[in-house]
Amino acid sequence: MNWKHALWRTISRVAGRPSPRTGLRVLGYHAVGTELPGDPYGLSVDPALFTRQMELVASGRFGRPVGLGSAKLDGSAEIAVTFDDGYQDALKTAAPILARLSLPFTVCVTPCLLDSGRPHLSWPELKELSAMPGCEIGAHGLTHARLDALGDAELSRELTESRRRLEDALGRPVTVMTWPHGAASQRTAAAARAAGFTRAGCSLYGVNGPDRDPLLLRRTEIVAFDDERDFVGKASGTWDWFALRQPDPARQ
Template sequence: MNAARVPVLMYHRVGDVRDAREARYAISAANFTAHMRAVAHAGFRAIGIDAFVAWLQGGQSLPEGALLITFDDGFRGVRENAVPVLEQLAWPFTVFLVSDQIGGENAWMRGSDPEAGTYPLLDADEIHDMQQRGCSFQSHTRSHRRLPALDDDALRDELRGSRETLSELLRAEVRYLAYPFGQVDERVEVASRNAGYTAAFATQPGFNRPDVDRFRIRRLDVFGTDSAAMLLRKIRLGSNDGSLGNMLGYRLRRVASRLPGMAR
């Protein structure tokens, strides 16, 4: 049976967390492993990004339980802590790289939080190694700037420059983009199309069905504090709110919709 909807998971760094502030966008290796094992046990299976976009375009069917796993920014910890469990499961995954920061650190964080810790990003050799281990690399722009705030020339440079640099590094066409901070407006969407991207990923939660806007693909934000049970509820609800209360409310609404006189 062809999948009717496909969730996309959005992770960032996988590794040790210094404080509660970092836990929103960093998950420990042990918790990430628990996530993947729980997802597999529940009957979900990861697919590649090309298969996902082909499904959106109507050119390929996907099994029920298909999902896409993505990592923003390109942290080295993904290779060290996430790849082993993904290899065990034989699951493909996608990393969105900041092309001007390859081999550096996530220095863009200091722009919004001068006290934020920075962490190493993948270098070229590590990227090439991961290409052979089931990873698709795509664009997260050149320098992780807030795209709607840029003028037209700077916007074009962020989008086209990253795509060209990464295509040369990877020796493969870069077709997909993840907007930094999830920020996108109509002008950014048009510029992304003009830069040669086929599809782009935002941070709005929800399920993806074949009629989703190809340049505003939805993703579920996975936090480092999410338990495996919390993640499964997020996936089943298509929501960033994986609380028990939200799941209960959803089930009550489903029951009520089936009662005589309630479905209107």
């Protein structure tokens, strides 16, 4: 726990309200169970907490569980579980829990991080993960650079090369992604669309109605400090006020 999380929790519990609108809620995770040195942001969620969170998702109380690529985005209540960066625990820890609960999930990976080895998935492990029930693989940049800071040529290369390397390795289309560092804009969304992506998640809290650009989907991050009440609040919208302190890539 850090003081910021404690403050945000207090605000959410005192002033937060469940989202008045329905739509696609995208949950954003990084690691499940892997010990990350320091980890001031709580990126690695305890497997027992994660299991309880997924049981709540599987109960259907937050909407129909979907993969990022198969979400209808028609304003009906849907919930997607996504992972960034491609930690090895997606295969060893998270996927078996999700498979047991018959939950679809999306793992967005960065080819250059996979090349770097532990604690990230190896390429054979990525292939194994992609064959797990309900698993969808997406891209997360080529090098994990902030894509909104790149010029057009380099931006295009990050998008097309990440997609090409994953499709070559998996032998299936890769059309979803998440933005490294949540860094995106209208320009990067247009480039992702041109590169063949149909869905992309950023880091802006909130729920996605039919009016939201599918290349700039709002996503709510779940961290290690979240207890069950925090999780229920995040999945139902009592933490959505947090978006007020975040830039909206759709307005950049």
